[in-house]
Amino acid sequence: MNNxxxxxxxxxxxxxxxxxxxxxxxxxxxxxxxxLMEIVREVNSAEEVQLGKxxxxx
Numbered sequence: 058m059n060n061x062x063x064x065x066x067x068x069x070x071x072x073x074x075x076x077x078x079x080x081x082x083x084x085x086x087x088x089x090x091x092x093l094m095e096i097v098r099e100v101n102s103a104e105e106v107q108l109g110k111x112x113x114x115x
Contacts (some may be wrong), residue, residue, distance in 0.1 A: 062086050064093060071097050072104055 060083040067076050077096065081089040 059083065064090060064095055066097055071100055075100065 061080055062077065063080050064086070065076060065078045068074075071077065073075065077093060079089060079093065
């Protein structure tokens with residue numbers, strides 16, 4: 058039997074209003090979660106850069 062897992066990333070791991078969802082078979086759950094966390098870090102760092110630009114005077 059091949060178990061299927063639904064994986065969902067929401068706030069507080071990623072900014073409010075964003076949701077990332079995917080599915081993976083049991084064999085691939087760990088690598089898929091690892092990749093999802095890379096995406097979360099990328100999105101969050103892009104948001105921090107954007108916020109930094111907005112806060113700068115001038």
